[in-house]
Amino acid sequence: MILAIDEGTTGVTCLVIDRDGRVRGRGYREFTQHFPRPGWVEHDAEEIWSVVREVSAEAATAAATTLDALEGIGITNQRETVVVWDRETGQPVHRALVWQDRRTADLCRTLEEGGYERDIRERTGLLIDPYFSATKLTWLFEQNPDLLQRAEGGELAVGTIDSWLVWKLTGGAIHVTEPTNASRTLLFNLDSRGWDPVLLDRFGVPGAVLPEIRSSSEQYAVSNGDAFGAEIPIAGMAGDQQAALFGQGCWTEGLGKNTYGTGAFLLLHTGANRVASQHGLLTTVACGPRGEYAFALEGAIFIAGAAVQWLRDALGVIETARETEGLARSLESNDGVYFVPAFTGLGAPHWEADARGTLVGLSRGTGTAHLARAALESMAYATHDVADAMEADSGVEMRELRVDGGVAANDWLMQFQSDILAIPVRRPAVIETTASGAAGLAGLATGFWSSPQEFLSARTDDTLFEPAMHDAAARQELLAGWHRAVQATRTWATYAKP
Secondary structure (H helix, E strand, O other): EEEEEEEEEEEEEEEEEEOOEEEEEEEEEEEOOEOOOOOEEOHHHHHHHHHHHHHHHHHHHHHOOHHOOOOEEEEEEHHHHOOEEEEOOOOOOOOOOOOOEEEHHHHHHHHHOOOOOHHHHHOOOOOOOOOOOOHHHHHHHHHHHHHHHHHOOOOEEEEEEHHHHHHHHHOOOOOOOOOOHHHHOOOEEEEOOOOOOOOOOOOHHOOHHHEEEEEEEEEEEEEOOHHHOOOEEEEEEEHHHHHHHHHOOOOOEEEEEOOOOOOOOEEEEOOOOOOOOOOEEEEEEEEEOOEEEEEEEEEEEEEOOHHHHHHHHOOOOOOOOOOOHHHHHHHOOOOOOOEEOOOOOOOOOOOOOOOOOOEOOOOOEEEEEEHHHHHHHHHHHHHHHHHHHHHHHOOOOOOOOEEEEEHHHHHHHHHHHHHOOOOOOOOOOOOHHHHHHHHHHHHHHHHOOHHHHHHHHOOOOOOOOOOOOOOOHHHHHHHHHHHHHHHHHHHHHHHOOO
């Protein structure tokens, strides 16, 4: 069996997965979220390491086995979150700065005003935003000049959470990362496939602190028995969204996946083709069939499942998210009611930070069922808009959308998604595809699975939703109503500006 460590933003999930793809043991535990100031988000990296050890042992016990009987470790992690630690003691010198942290917004604006955005985008495929790691490091070194001096002297190490966990798992023996995580730092050059000296200089990050970049699927080292409690090959790593893409078997051009959680992340694999987006998407690194270097386009939808949570928690019109499926089915149509849940602005492909949630088309006949259906429909429409932008950018036609995440359990939504995209939507029986992807990368490197096809064939009982809306005009009418609602939201945001 393989151990998959899925280190997320709020907790750690560990799965023990057998050769047939079955989850034999599971463990989960949350860790502390620190909010020292509004907009600041931090994690205690030592606490994360402690939780990883505890939950790994818990998963092995649940699988009726022991850690030392496992054949490999795969790691997937929250991307962009960055840790700085002392090489000699292995202790963090500051709490980890989390991807959600916005403390560097002013620095990002300064860089944009300085005219750096085009060059940075050409080198990295990313936008200048506090989301990514580099400006977090700039802030940390500017606030603590002694840390910069120690970094320049080679005393410190820097890494995203994958690097931190491998360092701790091996007792400090190796300092490595892999391309999918490296590509989210604003320091990685997509063409040279290494740290970019121009960007290191621009962000004030000494190259000596950064990890070696290895493949996403190879045997990096063996875990240290004293540090982890067992000696197991560490053999696969990928950032969470790319791990989910791999776990869904989307490792060739034209295959895409959407993870429906609080928000939604849609990735389209573009193979060896690096696509420069003209529609507000990110160009990022993905994995080929054996973890090889490849590319994807990525679009973030800020609000997905959170729209349903709002109906439950803020309005109190439903008691559980599960109710929305029956409510949506109770209506023959949406009766012209649309909900644009732009609570924190509009993300890809619209990018309107000042937009806010908008309900349109209400009448005296509008009820709870309309609100529930509009919340579900909004996820499908937003996914369509991102997929449309991806096809326009890449010229690659999406053949099938593979889905995961908690909201993907809603059958009505998945069927509506297939109808709106006019392509099949495939949902696996086990929707924890992020951890499955990490296991797959590790299992291929260790020979646990002999081929990518063998790994994917372990997945059984997928549910396939095929388009049932055969009237193209009806589909276009629904989308036209959605786009009218989005335009109303954007117009309101424009008028709200001074």
